[in-house]
Amino acid sequence: CSVGAKYSLNQLGNMCRVAKLCCHDLGITKKNMCIFEVDYLCNYKKIDDKEYYLVKWKGYPKSENTWEPRRNLRCAATLKQFHRDLEGELFRRSRRRPRVWPPRHLDAAILSFLEQKGEQRKALRRWEKELNLARAHKGSIAVENEVDLFWPPEDFTYINEYRVTEGITLDQVTTGCRCKNCLESPVNGCCPGTNLNRFAYNIQGQVRLEAGQPIYECNSHCLCDMQCANRVVQRGTYYNLCIFRTDNGRGWGVRTQEKIRCHTFVMEYVGEIITSEEAERRGRVYDRQGITYLFDLDYVEDVYTVDAAHFGNISHFINHSCCPNLQVYNVFVDNLDQRLPRIAFFATRTIRAGEELTFDYNMQVDLVHMESMRMDSNFGLAGLIGSPKKRVRIACKCGAEFCRKYLF
CATH class of the missing domain: 2.40.50.40 (OB fold (Dihydrolipoamide Acetyltransferase, E2P))
Structure with a gap:
């Protein structure tokens, strides 16, 4: 329960300074009474x-x-x-x-x-x-704009996990592993083995699967704790990141403030889970606005889409590159519905501090018995994107050596 206050704490502190009053609760003492904040x-x-x-x-x-x-x-x-x-x-x-x-x-x-x-x-x-x-992960978020006078985006709410829309239910797991050490002595292959898949990580938490292969992490029914070697994505973003304004017309971008090791988890892509039919409807609206943040969850079947336009995390601001330093993996934790994987970004190489984080909006990873993964999003780039079935070609501004010149 809370009520609106007439004055903020800063305003009350300034009133005390003007009135020459000390206030222990506001931190106003005789020493700092004449110090005003610029x-x-x-x-x-x-x-x-x-x-x-x-x-x-x-x-x-x-x-x-x-x-x-x-x-x-x-x-x-x-x-x-x-x-x-x-x-x-x-x-x-x-x-x-x-x-x-x-x-x-x-x-x-x-x-x-x-x-x-x-x-x-x-x-x-x-x-x-x-x-x-708002963030629930360890890594901090900085914001910089040394390029123009753009303010923070409006109508955007930071969330840490999927926001499920009405009519969609998640298939929750009912059992978990009984391993004492999931990496060194997995019982029946731990959670990955139960689903006929390989263990995804090494002792340093680096992914060792090929892109396109699913990752099955331990879940809420497992005996292991959050420090388990098979709980990487669910522990959240570890690195300190910065949302910054790009100087070549690509809108906002994201860069790391520290070195990121090759094959380590960086962040998830989260937003609203909607049906493909709803994605078609929203896509037409976004086309008229010149934006779209629709990520097709087509790991096995193109039924659901993640929309991060108004609800998302820092991945909302990642830009495209034809030579990216991030790769997408499909991850399953408490939900085993293969139509609704969690989308995780892992570093494809060592990323230096200060380097921009990017991934390929038009990526396609094809493996035997696996559907391709495709990204359908714009992340604030200039220009219009048409419907998924008919698109306007958008010039690419990634600046990579082997740039394809167009996003789609």
């Missing part, structure tokens, strides 16, 4: 070799902005970011560095950009906080 910097001027900044204070309206000398500001990172934004925008407009740097006065267009950038960064920080509060 929201962002929105103007700059230089007078007699002294630098001044117009400060937007956190928790205060813009009407309370004040000019402050640099010596009063104890926010090195904010100052550095302000000058980086300023220099980048001035260079973008003139394609050369100004003769006098920093400039003594800024024109109205630059001031408008700086204010918009400040408000955008606030929105991105809020979104980043919301994403990390």
Whole structure:
């Protein structure tokens, strides 16, 4: 149960500072009573070799902005970011560095950009906080946009597992393995063996199956705990990742903030599970909007589709590449309906820190007695995609050496 509050904790803290009141619960003491938090910097001027900044204070309206000398500001990172934004925008407009740097006065267009950038960064920080509060996995999520003034996407809810729509039921398992050590001494082949399949992982948790072969992990009825060697995908994303704005018209993308080992699990693709008929209907709507996030679950039969347009996780923002560093595997844990596998991304090679994560939207993996796996999604790329039976060719912007030039 919760009720709406008239003031936020930050606003109450600022009211205490103005009134010169100490408050232990809000962390307001005599030492920090005169310290106010900078929201962002929105103007700059230089007078007699002294630098001044117009400060937007956190928790205060813009009407309370004040000019402050640099010596009063104890926010090195904010100052550095302000000058980086300023220099980048001035260079973008003139394609050369100004003769006098920093400039003594800024024109109205630059001031408008700086204010918009400040408000955008606030929105991105809020979104980043919301994403990390919503995630159920260990790996953190950062958000960056150093390219344009786009704000966080609207009408998107972060979820950690499939959202099953009305009329669809999952075939839940009723038994589990009885192994003491599922990797070293599996009983009757553990869960994979029960389903006539090989054990998927090695001791380091790296997948050792060929793409296209299913992965059967231990489930909620098994005697083993979550540290079992056969529970990799269900433990969630381990790596710290970053949603960032691409600089070549591909919208948002995802990059890793740390090294990812070859053949290790990176993330799942989650969203709403819908029928193929509903996917056809939504696909026509998405075509008119120029987007689609439909992933066909056609491991054995093309009956269901995952739609991550409005409900999804960080995989919603992964871009296409004709030479990807991620590969899709079909995974089964508590649900054994082969029409409804979990979709897991594994690294195809070692991925360096700072490298963008990609997979092939038009991948096809064909093995004996197995249906092909296909990806039908756009992930914010420019252009329209037609219905699954008739598509408009979309130019590919992945930049790979052996790029196919078109997505489909």
